[in-house]
Amino acid sequence: MNSLLAVSPEVEAALATGLPVVALETTVVTHGLPHSLGVEVALELESLIRERGAVPATVGILDGRARIGISSAELERLASSSAAKVNLGNLAPVLAAGEPGSTTVAATMVLAHLAGIGVFATGGIGGVHRGAERTGDVSADLTALARFPVTVVCAGAKAVLDLPRTLESLETRGVPVLGYTTDTFPAFYRRDSGLPVDARCDTVLELARVIRIHLALGRQTGRATGILVSNPIPPESEMPEELYENALAETLSALEREPARGRFVTPFLLDRINRATHGRSVACNRALLTNNAELAARLALELTGERE
Secondary structure (H helix, E strand, O other), X not given: OOOOEEXXXXXXXXXXXXXXXXXXXXXXXXXXXXXXXXXXXXXXXXXXXXXXXXXXEEEEEEOOEEEEOOOHHHHHHHHHOOOEEEOOXXXXXXXXXXXXXXXXXHHHHHHHHHHOOOEEEOOOEOOEEOOHHXXXXXXXXXXXXXXXXXXXXXXXXXXXXXXXXXXXXXXXXXXXXXXXXXXXXXEOOEOOOOOEOOEEEOOHHHHHXXXXXXXXXXXXXXXXXXXXXXXXXXXXXXXXXXXXXXXXXXXXXXXXXXXXXXXXXXXXXXXXXXXXXOOHHHHHHHHHHHHHHHHHHHHHHXXXXXXX
């Protein structure tokens, strides 16, 4: 795999000495946020993780190699390219073609796992799409969570998904869903979906204990899954309920009129929500991303024994 993975010297040194490392995706840079903001937020997340005492490892694909810890110049290059949105299914073809690629949750998980990184911060995971009983549209993020023992810190699942079925699918796959300071699963822009999590943890120490036990059980059985840490968006950044409901209804109606499929669905929906909320959703997205990166850094410190 050495010919396919390019680990930055900073990340390589951190992993070799047991320092805390936090993986970050790049789809948010190329598809999740407006172009002018994507790189700015990505660098902000890296800076925040460093401030908390961990090492950021932003993951992207350039020149036929998966970059684990890309430079600011490489990040700018990726953001300026027509990067493919990379998941489990097209990871190998994009690498083989030498094309630029931005990594989804699923692709970031597999590459982080291959590099030896156990904690990953993102915005929200993909899941079971509404109408999946007709379309079969289920995100590869759920498959990755079932296969790779990486802890994913997120603000729940994308709000446009079928959240009850997404949680049911995670349960079927044996993926623990932990709520950080919450009994209920967050709904990305909103703090509370009304759906219960598997367990509530009120401190980073509690989270780390559950994660260690889960991974130890997985090593004994030879099958460890990922762990989902759901971290609600900060109260002051939560989207007002009426605006959220109206934007969601408008977005789902647009999807009925202009159907998108597969990896194109989420960018389509995020763009529509951004329009419907007059940019408010982008501010929410930025707030939850930084909130998740901060928690992931603290968790990585706890898991490596490097206390704050």
